[in-house]
Amino acid sequence: MLDEEGYRPNVAIVLCNAENKVLWARRAGHDGWQFPQGGIGRDESPSSAMYRELYEEVGLRPQHVRLLGRTGDWLRYEIPDRFNSSSRGRGAFKGQKQIWFLLRLLADDKMVCLDNSPQPEFDAWAWVDYWQPLARIISFKREVYRRALEELHPYLTHPPGGRHE
Numbered sequence: 001m002l003d004e005e006g007y008r009p010n011v012a013i014v015l016c017n018a019e020n021k022v023l024w025a026r027r028a029g030h031d032g033w034q035f036p037q038g039g040i041g042r043d044e045s046p047s048s049a050m051y052r053e054l055y056e057e058v059g060l061r062p063q064h065v066r067l068l069g070r071t072g073d074w075l076r077y078e079i080p081d082r083f084n085s086s087s088r089g090r091g092a093f094k095g096q097k098q099i100w101f102l103l104r105l106l107a108d109d110k111m112v113c114l115d116n117s118p119q120p121e122f123d124a125w126a127w128v129d130y131w132q133p134l135a136r137i138i139s140f141k142r143e144v145y146r147r148a149l150e151e152l153h154p155y156l157t158h159p160p161g162g163r164h165e
Contacts, residue, residue, distance in 0.1 A: 001042055006094035007076055009040040011050040012148065014102045015058070015065065017109065020156050021127035023058065024136075025114070028123040033136055035145075036121070037098065046070075046099040054103070057121045059113025065103040069155035074099060077144040100148040102155050130156070 002008055013036040015023040026033045038053035040046060054060050078095035114122045130149065137145050 002092060006092045007097040010037055010096040010098045011040060011046050011053055012037040012098045012100045013050060013054055014152060015105055017105050017127055020130055022130055024126055024128045024133055025122035026124040028120050032138060050101045056117045059116045060111060064107040064111055066106055068102040068104055069152055071100040071148055071151050075144045075147055077141050080140055100152060102152040
């Protein structure tokens with residue numbers, strides 16, 4: 001599903017532990033690492049897509065996490081042609097537009113499970129410092145990561161009284 005501008009609606013998940021380290025995961029069969037993310041279905045809200053992706057990609061349920069915050073608006077990045085197989089032919093797909101969520105892990109991190117779907121997205125994960133992904137993410141996603149992490153960072157130390165949805 002693409003919007004009228006050629007962007008696929010998507011959610012991204014920054015999962016932090018009690019020490020404010022974030023879950024960083026390696027794409028299955030690749031050298032690239034990223035935060036969990038995934039598409040929003042036609043009849044899904046960003047929040048429901050986030051909880052679905054959280055389970056599919058890292059095996060966690062809503063009761064295993066607390067929502068700390070989310071970005072206020074869509075953040076977009078374009079996928080360069082060399083990484084975008086759909087740019088040859090159809091040409092409509094430009095990239096992703098994402099709502100980012102910051103979650104706190106409430107359960108033991110032994111609950112993280114990467115093989116909850118027939119084709120797992122990730123094959124390894126680690127806790128890393130909050131800002132470390134900026135230096136390690138592929139270049140075309142770097143600006144979106146920077147904007148999302150900056151917007152979400154205040155929720156680590158000053159979570160709102162209520163949910164920010």
